[in-house]
Amino acid sequence: MNFTIEITGFVALYVFMLAAFAGWVIIGRVPAILHTPLMSGSNFVHGIVVVGGLFALLNASTRPEQIIGFFAVLLGAGNVAGGYAVTGRMLAMFKPSIQAPTTVTKG
Amino acid sequence: MIIQVSQLVIGAVDLIAAFLFMYGLKRMSSPVTAGSGIYVAGIGMLAAVMASFLYALDVETAARPYLMNNIGLAVCALVLGGGVSWWGGRKVAMTAMPQMVAIYNGMGGGAAAAIAGVELFGGKVSGMTQLAVTLLGALIGAISLSGSLIAWAKLDEILTAPLRFWGQQAFNALVLLGTIAVGGYIVFILQSGTQPLLTMPHLIMLFFACALLFGVMMTMPIGGADMPVVISIYNAATGLAVGLEGFVLQNPALMIAGMVVGAAGLLLTLLMARAMNRSVSNILFTNFGAVVQQKQGNIKGSLKPAGAADAAIAMRYASSVIVVPGYGLAAAQAQTKLFDFVKLLTASGVKVRFAVHPVAGRMPGQMDVLLAEAGVPYDMIFQLDDINEDFKDTDVALVIGANDVVNPEARTEKTSPIYGMPILNADKARHVYVIKRGQGKGYAGIVNPLFYEDNCNMVYGDAAAVLAEMIEAVRGLTKAAA
Numbered sequence: 362m363n364f365t366i367e368i369t370g371f372v373a374l375y376v377f378m379l380a381a382f383a384g385w386v387i388i389g390r391v392p393a394i395l396h397t398p399l400m401s402g403s404n405f406v407h408g409i410v411v412v413g414g415l416f417a418l419l420n421a422s423t424r425p426e427q428i429i430g431f432f433a434v435l436l437g438a439g440n441v442a443g444g445y446a447v448t449g450r451m452l453a454m455f456k457p458s459i460q461a462p463t464t465v466t467k468g
Numbered sequence: 469m470i471i472q473v474s475q476l477v478i479g480a481v482d483l484i485a486a487f488l489f490m491y492g493l494k495r496m497s498s499p500v501t502a503g504s505g506i507y508v509a510g511i512g513m514l515a516a517v518m519a520s521f522l523y524a525l526d527v528e529t530a531a532r533p534y535l536m537n538n539i540g541l542a543v544c545a546l547v548l549g550g551g552v553s554w555w556g557g558r559k560v561a562m563t564a565m566p567q568m569v570a571i572y573n574g575m576g577g578g579a580a581a582a583i584a585g586v587e588l589f590g591g592k593v594s595g596m597t598q599l600a601v602t603l604l605g606a607l608i609g610a611i612s613l614s615g616s617l618i619a620w621a622k623l624d625e626i627l628t629a630p631l632r633f634w635g636q637q638a639f640n641a642l643v644l645l646g647t648i649a650v651g652g653y654i655v656f657i658l659q660s661g662t663q664p665l666l667t668m669p670h671l672i673m674l675f676f677a678c679a680l681l682f683g684v685m686m687t688m689p690i691g692g693a694d695m696p697v698v699i700s701i702y703n704a705a706t707g708l709a710v711g712l713e714g715f716v717l718q719n720p721a722l723m724i725a726g727m728v729v730g731a732a733g734l735l736l737t738l739l740m741a742r743a744m745n746r747s748v749s750n751i752l753f754t755n756f757g758a759v760v761q762q763k764q765g766n767i768k769g770s771l772k773p774a775g776a777a778d779a780a781i782a783m784r785y786a787s788s789v790i791v792v793p794g795y796g797l798a799a800a801q802a803q804t805k806l807f808d809f810v811k812l813l814t815a816s817g818v819k820v821r822f823a824v825h826p827v828a829g830r831m832p833g834q835m836d837v838l839l840a841e842a843g844v845p846y847d848m849i850f851q852l853d854d855i856n857e858d859f860k861d862t863d864v865a866l867v868i869g870a871n872d873v874v875n876p877e878a879r880t881e882k883t884s885p886i887y888g889m890p891i892l893n894a895d896k897a898r899h900v901y902v903i904k905r906g907q908g909k910g911y912a913g914i915v916n917p918l919f920y921e922d923n924c925n926m927v928y929g930d931a932a933a934v935l936a937e938m939i940e941a942v943r944g945l946t947k948a949a950a
Contacts, residue, residue, distance in 0.1 A: 364475035384731030396833030409537035422530035438549035444548035446557025
């Protein structure tokens with residue numbers, strides 16, 4: 362059994378195309394009320410770059426590679442943690458009316 | 469055997485993570501499910517980061533002697549970067565959210581560029597395609613890093629005046645072309661094996677320096693009011709850079725997450741630009757935001773001041789009120805007071821709704837977050853298209869700290885810089901009260917004829933103080949009746 366991943370040429374382009382289309386559709390009908398949390402939420406998602414940083418750092422074999430790899434992980438971790446913290450805080454604030462007051466009706 | 473197991477685990481976890489990211493983003497696109505959306509995405513992220521330590525079982529031969537060292541560095545970087553950012557993210561005020569998102573985004577771009585740096589300095593990239601993709605990802609990531617930092621400085625008002633000079637666009641184009649030329653030269657040298665003019669590390673450094681410089685130069689001339697759109701563009705750019713580096717590292721989770729964010733960020737940018745009635749290229753290249761000189765010929769009527777108590781009592785006896793909040797409300801930190809006042813009104817049977825303009829606040833959607841922070845339930849908050857027709861059947865429109873988004877000139881005055889921007893039809897309400905600090909102009913520096921209309925009264929003063937007075941007036945009324 363071999364679990365090595367190899368994505369080359371056209372396969373890569375297919376992956377990119379489908380992912381881009383998925384992103385476009387997923388965000389497609391988002392209400393303006395969520396624009397800020399969504400921007401920060403998608404900002405959190407590209408924090409996955411930290412995984413790439415870890416790969417690069419673990420495979421570093423010279424001093425410059427180690428230093429740059431360290432910064433890759435440092436910045437990536439900052440992206441992840443900060444993105445999650447602010448998005449979580451913002452989204453936790455969005456609450457419906459607890460008992461809809463008689464005077465407030467959903468238009 | 470053990471290597472195969474680790475490959476299997478990493479592959480499976482990354483696959484699940486990629487799914488959870490998309491599922492989480494989908495849940496984040498409705499206020500009902502949004503809270504769990506970020507949680508779902510967070511689980512995917514945590515699992516992916518944990519699993520990536522399994523890479524340690526299968527490192528390159530050259531890196532084996534340094535493995536313990538590198539693991540230590542990785543843990544330090546995770547704790548340090550993650551800890552500081554987490555602390556900052558928990559503490560930051562909601563009004564400062566745009567610049568915070570800018571910083572986190574810059575970090576992501578920097579990380580993508582740094583990955584490219586490791587691969588290039590380590591000489592690990594081979595083949596034309598791999599090299600070109602690495603360099604392209606590095607270019608975009610570096611631009612996103614330095615550009616986001618400038619955007620942060622502008623939003624935080626560290627940099628106030630936009631930097632503009634003659635021939636700026638030509639200069640910027642030259643810097644970009646220079647960067648691409650250096651990148652092309654690197655590819656040429658590595659492919660042909662000829663002797664370079666500079667040593668390879670120097671060439672790579674020159675490449676990064678040019679890319680960072682371009683990010684700075686491109687962002688400097690753009691005015692502070694346009695920064696949110698710029699951040700959104702850089703957010704998409706970082707996603708793209710992450711996706712490209714994911715291809716270089718042969719990591720499909722990075723490719724997918726990066727590309728999803730790239731496309732989503734692009735769409736979000738277009739939506740924001742449309743709400744501001746601007747095109748993206750107009751924002752990036754025409755440097756709007758210079759002071760607009762404008763004639764005042766067509767203003768009829770006069771400004772009619774009113775007392776806070778009178779306005780409050782008028783709203784108490786109205787049957788429907790629409791509140792139009794603007795950034796002035798948040799600047800005065802009066803959202804909670806406003807909601808207290810609104811609760812008093814609803815308790816006495818007035819139908820109150822909030823109408824939020826897409827670009828209210830300094831970032832699209834920020835006003836919704838600020839209202840939510842004050843406790844306003846999201847089913848009381850209405851967006852422009854959903855509520856604009858209702859103004860004409862509404863007794864009172866209460867405009868607080870907003871100006872340009874209710875300026876009727878946007879509908880009629882072709883010479884106005886905001887002509888064509890969709891606005892809230894506050895002027896169509898039977899009566900309008902405007903709470904405003906003074907007689908100043910809006911962000912765009914334009915006189916607002918709404919304030920001079922017959923059905924409009926101005927309540928001057930700090931929003932928090934005025935609302936406190938309004939609350940007192942309505943309470944006094946209830947007491948007197950009892």
